[in-house]
Structures are given as C-alpha cells and as structure tokens.
Amino acid sequence: MKLLGTSLGKEAWILSVTALIIAAALVYFDDSAPSEYTSMAEDMKTLEDNFRLQNKSCFILGASGETGRLLLQELLERSIFSKITLIGRRQLTFEGKANDDLLQEVVDFEKLDDYADAFKGHDVGYCCLGTTRAKAGADGFVRVDHDYVLKSAELAKAGGCTHFHLESSRGADKNSNFLYLKVKGQVEAEIESLGFERFAIYRPGVLLVDRRESRPGEWLARKFFGAVSAVCSTSMSIPIQMVAKAMASNTLLQPEQKTEILENKDIISLGKVKGNK
Ligand SMILES: NC(=O)c1ccc[n+]([C@@H]2O[C@H](COP(=O)([O-])OP(=O)(O)OC[C@H]3O[C@@H](n4cnc5c(N)ncnc54)[C@H](OP(=O)(O)O)[C@@H]3O)[C@@H](O)[C@H]2O)c1
Structure with missing residues (x-):
C-alpha cells in the first residue's frame, strides 16, 4: 500500500x-498587449441606429457553417442591414417565419465568374468560408480557403463592396511552413492588395463550439482549451459567439486604418463591448 x-x-x-x-x-x-477595444465606451445602440439609417446591404459566405450561422443570427437580431444575401453552394432552409430581407444565391464555386451577379450591389461582405485538410485534402483545402475566398473577394470588389470581413486564423502567416497558416496568411495579403475601403481580418484561436460535424482532432483541442480558458483567459481559443458578435460590432466602427487585424484578444474584447446582445 x-x-x-x-x-x-x-x-x-x-x-x-x-x-x-x-x-x-x-x-x-x-498576447499581452492591451486591446484597444477594452476602453471603447461608445454606445453600440446609437451606432446601430445610425448604421441602420444608411440602408446598407451585405452578403455572407459560409452561412451554413458554425461561425457563419451565428453571424447571420447576430445580424438579423440587430437588424442593421436592409438586405442580407447568403452566398453558398446549397440552398439553406430556416425554421419559423421567412425573413423578407434575407436572400440566397446558390453558386458553383468552381465557376464563380459565371456568378458575378451574385456579388453585385452589396456594401459589406463577410467571409466565414473554409474547410479542413482532413476533409478536403491539401489541394482541396487550398482550393476552398484560398482560391474560393480570393475569387469571392475579387468579385465582391468588382461588384461594389467597400467593406470586406475575413475570418482567418490565429497565427496566419504567408511565410509559415505550415500549410494552414501559410494559406490563411497568403489570402489575407492578396485580399488586402485588392484595395477595399475597409478590410477587417479576424484571427481567432481554436473556436469553442459544439460542432455539428465530427472532427476528432479539433474536438480534443476544444476540450483542452475549453478547460484551460475556464481557468484563465488565453489567446489560444475563443467561444465562437464572440467571433460573430465582434464581426457584427466591428461593422459599425470607423477605424483609422484601411486594413485592421483583430487578434484573438481583440475579438474577445470587441465581442464583449457593452451594448452587444
Ligand atoms: N475550427 C477552428 O477552430 C478555427 C479556428 C480559427 C479559424 N478558423 C477558420 O474560421 C473559418 C470558419 O470556420 P467554421 O468552423 O465556422 O466553418 P465551418 O463550420 O467548417 O463552415 C465552413 C463553411 O464553408 C463552406 N464550405 C466548405 N467547403 C466548401 C466547398 N468545397 N465549397 C463551398 N463551400 C464550402 C461550408 O458550406 P457547406 O455547409 O455547404 O459545407 C460552410 O458554410 C474557416 O476559414 C476556418 O479555417 C477555424
């Protein structure tokens, strides 16, 4: 004994x-640097009211995914756009009352040029598109996370979109040796060179979400970071709702720089801004 x-x-x-x-x-x-958003005392409600008066429209790529569907919910609840268009590879169905301000465009991402009209006439574009190497293979991952995303941004720009939001990833770096981070960094840089009036890059850590789709590797990471973040705040993970809230709130702000990079802590900080639902 x-x-x-x-x-x-x-x-x-x-x-x-x-x-x-x-x-x-x-x-x-x-990330030890204090976030610029923590001290932001602006009244979200007033910003929402002012934005609403501008009658803007937007599109969402990836609204069937985990972040995209929460972003859609957030935008519908806040009602800041006069029209929201979902651009995706399949028609989505929603429970409850149909929303007249919600449109859908089903496109073939392999022939996006043929669907240029779907990208026309939106003021703001949100991209939550992405796949994994495990699901699509290395080439398939590059095709979606780089080619589809960049082409969509190009068509959006040509179609008059002035403000593009891209959900990228923590550690995105075009010079990285890791395919995932390299592709994310490359697409960030290439979209920046398109010259949107505003380009917001979100770099969340591991997304904490009860994913509908089974991804064992990610599940393990989520469990680990979920447990750690319960004890201390970390830049490595984020509750997925925070990403959607931050993307919606950031739309209302007017930063000085054309291109903003929101690291994990910035997203958390913005996602918590008073006035948010
Ligand atoms: N998972 C994480 O922990 C993590 C961390 C940081 C950043 N990110 C990044 O954040 C973004 C959003 O992640 P998420 O987990 O919210 O996404 P998700 O749930 O995997 O959803 C991905 C979206 O992309 C669409 N999509 C995937 N493959 C496609 C294809 N071949 N053709 C057309 N559409 C396709 C999906 O459409 P269907 O529904 O039709 O498949 C879905 O709408 C991704 O870029 C991801 O890399 C993820």
Missing part, C-alpha cells in the same frame, strides 16, 4: 508540474 501510495503521489506530482508548465507556457505566449 505504501508503495502504491508513493507511486500515485509521484504521478500526481508529475501531472501537476506538467499542468503548471503548460499553463505557464500559455500565459507566456499569450
């Missing part, structure tokens, strides 16, 4: 030290 107790004690000690090291590493690698 004594022996067992000693060995369990050792294991517990090793586990505690490991957990401490991981926690310390997370704190060390956390």
